[in-house]
Amino acid sequence: MDKSGKTGNSVKKGISFLLARSRCGIQFLATLLTNIHLPNFFKGKIYQGSGKTVCVPGLNCYSCPGAAGSCPIGALQAVIGSSKFRFSYYITGFLILLGVLLGRFICGFLCPFGWFQDLLHKIPGKKFSTKKLRPLRYLKYAVLLILVLILPAVITNSAGMGNPFFCKYLCPQGVLEGAIPLALADSGIRSALGNLFAWKSVVLITVIVLSILFYRPFCKWICPLGAFYSLFNRVSLFQMQVDESKCISCGKCRKACKMDVDVTQSPNHPECIRCGACIHACPTQAVCYHYGFNTNKTKQEYEIKGDVKK
Amino acid sequence: MKESEKTNMQLKQSLIRLILLAAGVIMVLFGVLRGEAGIVLAKAIRLCLECVGIG
Amino acid sequence: MKKKMVMLLLVSTMLTGAYGCSSSATNASSSATAETIAAETTAAAITDSSAASADSSDLPDDLNELFQMENDIFAEHNTLWEKVFASMDKATPPASDDYASFLAATIDAIKEELSEEDLATLNADVEQIRKIEDKMTEVQSTDSDTIFGSDISAGEKFPAFEGTDFDGNAISDSIFSEHAVTLVNFWFNECSPCVEELPTLSELNKTLQEKGGTLIGINTEVFDNNEDAIAAAKELLATQGASYTNLILSSDSEAGKYASGIMSFPTTLIIDRNGNIVGDPIIGNLNGGDNLQNLMDRIDAVIAADQK
Numbered sequence: 001m002d003k004s005g006k007t008g009n010s011v012k013k014g015i016s017f018l019l020a021r022s023r024c025g026i027q028f029l030a031t032l033l034t035n036i037h038l039p040n041f042f043k044g045k046i047y048q049g050s051g052k053t054v055c056v057p058g059l060n061c062y063s064c065p066g067a068a069g070s071c072p073i074g075a076l077q078a079v080i081g082s083s084k085f086r087f088s089y090y091i092t093g094f095l096i097l098l099g100v101l102l103g104r105f106i107c108g109f110l111c112p113f114g115w116f117q118d119l120l121h122k123i124p125g126k127k128f129s130t131k132k133l134r135p136l137r138y139l140k141y142a143v144l145l146i147l148v149l150i151l152p153a154v155i156t157n158s159a160g161m162g163n164p165f166f167c168k169y170l171c172p173q174g175v176l177e178g179a180i181p182l183a184l185a186d187s188g189i190r191s192a193l194g195n196l197f198a199w200k201s202v203v204l205i206t207v208i209v210l211s212i213l214f215y216r217p218f219c220k221w222i223c224p225l226g227a228f229y230s231l232f233n234r235v236s237l238f239q240m241q242v243d244e245s246k247c248i249s250c251g252k253c254r255k256a257c258k259m260d261v262d263v264t265q266s267p268n269h270p271e272c273i274r275c276g277a278c279i280h281a282c283p284t285q286a287v288c289y290h291y292g293f294n295t296n297k298t299k300q301e302y303e304i305k306g307d308v309k310k
Numbered sequence: 311m312k313e314s315e316k317t318n319m320q321l322k323q324s325l326i327r328l329i330l331l332a333a334g335v336i337m338v339l340f341g342v343l344r345g346e347a348g349i350v351l352a353k354a355i356r357l358c359l360e361c362v363g364i365g
Numbered sequence: 366m367k368k369k370m371v372m373l374l375l376v377s378t379m380l381t382g383a384y385g386c387s388s389s390a391t392n393a394s395s396s397a398t399a400e401t402i403a404a405e406t407t408a409a410a411i412t413d414s415s416a417a418s419a420d421s422s423d424l425p426d427d428l429n430e431l432f433q434m435e436n437d438i439f440a441e442h443n444t445l446w447e448k449v450f451a452s453m454d455k456a457t458p459p460a461s462d463d464y465a466s467f468l469a470a471t472i473d474a475i476k477e478e479l480s481e482e483d484l485a486t487l488n489a490d491v492e493q494i495r496k497i498e499d500k501m502t503e504v505q506s507t508d509s510d511t512i513f514g515s516d517i518s519a520g521e522k523f524p525a526f527e528g529t530d531f532d533g534n535a536i537s538d539s540i541f542s543e544h545a546v547t548l549v550n551f552w553f554n555e556c557s558p559c560v561e562e563l564p565t566l567s568e569l570n571k572t573l574q575e576k577g578g579t580l581i582g583i584n585t586e587v588f589d590n591n592e593d594a595i596a597a598a599k600e601l602l603a604t605q606g607a608s609y610t611n612l613i614l615s616s617d618s619e620a621g622k623y624a625s626g627i628m629s630f631p632t633t634l635i636i637d638r639n640g641n642i643v644g645d646p647i648i649g650n651l652n653g654g655d656n657l658q659n660l661m662d663r664i665d666a667v668i669a670a671d672q673k
Contacts, residue, residue, distance in 0.1 A: 045628055046355070046357060046628060047355075048355040048356075049355075050351060052350070052351055052354035052355055053347050053348075053350055053351040053354075055350075061362060062353075062354040062362075063357055063362040063364075070350055070351075070353075070354040074353075074354075075350045075353075075354070078349055078350055078353040078354075078555060079341075079346045079349050079350065081557065082349050082555060083597075083600075083601070084345070084349070084597075085344075085346065085349075088341060088346050089337040089338070089340045089341035089344070089346065090337070090338055090340075090341025090342055090346040090347055090350070091341070091346070091350070092337055092341075093333070093334045093335065093336070093337025093338035093339075093340070093341060094334070094337075094338055096330055096333060096334035096337065097331065097334035097335065097338070099330075100327055100330045100331050100334065101331075157557060157560065157561055158561075158604060158605065159557075159560045159561075159601050159604045159605060160604070161555075161557045161560055162557070163360075163361070163557055164361050167361055167362060167363065168360060168361055168362070168363055169363070171363070174362045174363055175363060178362050178364075179362060179363060179364050182357075182364070183364070186629075188629060188632075188645070188646055188648050189359070189364060189629055189648065191645070191648065192359055192364055192365050192629065192648040192649045193364055193365065194364075194365045194649070194654075196360065196363050196364065196365050197363060197364050197365065199363075200363040232330075235323065235326050235327055235330060237327065293324050293327065294320065294324075345593075348593075349555060352553065352554065352555050352586060353555040353556075356553050356555075356556065356585065356628070356630055357628050357629045357630060358553075358555070358556040358557070358558060358559070358630050359558070359629050359630065359631075359648065359649055359650075360557070360558040360649070360650060361556070361557070361558070365558075365649045365650065
């Protein structure tokens with residue numbers, strides 16, 4: 001390696017450390033910016049400007065008083081469920097762009113509901129590993145396919161309109177940041193709360209309890225947005241990178257990873273939310289973030305082929 | 311051989327990325343042109359209570 | 366700091382859940398009361414009227430409950446009150462807005478036909494009704510649940526408006542004075558529960574027309590003759606078989622701004638002949654549950670009040 005390469009690498013590692021360290025702060029900022037219309041929480045209104053034509057990157061319900069944009073999953077179901085269309089090019093294209101540009105970095109840094117689960121997990125108590133529950137992670141693809149993409153297109157009423165099945169029956173984020181603040185501020189909405197709200201509250205409370213015991217259960221097992229982004233981790237411009245020459249195969253990164261990923265084996269595993277725990281855990285600073293088209297490390301290329309070489 | 315393999319793989323990956331980016335842009339434009347953005351906005355600024363699980 | 370935030374979140378979740386459950390319990394008990402009145406069981410009415418003889422500070426704040434307390438009083442002395450109502454000339458409206466005084470005047474007109482005892486009973490009832498009427502005026506003017514996104518409150522007047530229907534015919538707020546009760550239903554094209562209740566609303570309109578009422582719809586996407594939205598709305602109405610009047614308003618008119626401010630859908634308002642909004646807005650789909658029955662009870666109450 002030439003000298004400029006070495007300097008470049010240590011700069012990259014420095015940035016990686018900084019980024020991983022400031023993750024919580026970035027999550028807070030992202031949540032705030034996503035829900036910037038704070039006065040609406042007291043008025044019991046939602047933002048009605050044209051900013052809502054655009055989607056935010058994380059899972060954030062449009063019914064949240066502060067929401068500055070639409071939820072990608074909600075918008076997807078809105079278009080699919082409308083009488084005119086059966087599929088949304090606009091939202092799917094937008095999600096593909098986000099997938100390639102950022103992948104599951106969004107889950108780790110920009111999603112308000114991800115931050116919520118992170119905070120809940122900090123509540124002290126016995127924590128359980130999800131390693132043995134790995135098969136559950138395929139559930140979220142079923143949620144994406146069935147509840148978000150297929151049912152709103154297929155189960156339509158007499159006017160040809162479908163319901164947003166995920167938003168209506170499953171999404172806990174809508175209860176947390178939409179139904180609850182609105183019901184607190186507006187007596188009309190309060191009086192409209194019924195069985196559907198009761199069911200969704202049960203879902204929310206279950207997710208809350210699970211998030212205290214496990215790490216990010218919703219992201220792992222249920223979130224359709226995470227499911228979509230996970231398909232792009234391998235081709236995303238935002239990558240994890242392991243410096244082979246520095247890696248001593250101690251396994252500390254694997255132990256530190258709460259998404260059950262071994263970064264030395266598969267740096268861009270679909271389950272990796274780029275949280276940077278492996279970066280912190282590595283004693284030789286072999287793991288870092290990498291952004292861009294070109295990679296100068298060997299692990300990347302072998303990964304596509306399916307080989308794993310040291 | 312290893313080096314050219316690496317370069318091939320890199321090119322392949324870059325190609326996939328570029329194609330996906332282009333596809334994303336084209337899909338967004340197509341979707342906006344056919345009126346999907348209007349639907350997204352119309353739904354997002356009015357609170358359909360059942361749709362968000364209230365009621 | 367983070368832990369405090371999380372605890373606050375959890376507590377708010379639990380509190381709202383408890384609140385939500387308890388408000389649905391209250392609704393169940395008030396609809397049960399409505400059925401009791403409809404069955405006209407005097408036993409229940411007598412118990413209720415003893416509650417009604419409390420003074421205005423003890424009266425409930427809910428307009429629907431106050432309406433029902435008045436009905437209880439009429440039901441208790443049913444035969445006597447029927448005599449009074451029979452003597453009223455429907456073609457002549459009350460001399461003043463004061464309903465209690467109007468009743469007193471009518472009783473006075475037929476006092477020759479009543480025994481002293483009956484007269485005393487009726488006058489006592491009128492005084493109860495006067496207290497209830499005062500309470501109702503008080504409630505209507507101070508109803509502070511105005512954070513409804515558009516400041517709708519019971520007792521306020523629906524804004525004056527001039528617009529057209531989907532066929533270009535001119536419609537204005539004179540429609541209120543032409544009917545005993547008018548229902549205004551707010552909806553929009555992308556809202557599937559709104560579209561699903563359109564057939565129910567169409568049936569309701571037919572029922573209302575027979576009783577001297579009507580129903581109009583306001584689609585909050587069709588302001589200012591938005592062609593695409595109007596076309597979509599027309600198609601939805603046709604598919605659902607809804608033929609009642611739907612308005613096109615201008616977005617900068619008072620009524621247009623009012624309708625733009627409606628945030629929750631579907632919303633239905635009950636408007637009386639004078640253009641006043643009666644009771645709280647009905648939010649949510651009318652299909653299923655006792656929403657429709659509650660609505661019919663409230664409509665009947667307004668029609669009954671209109672005929673007096």
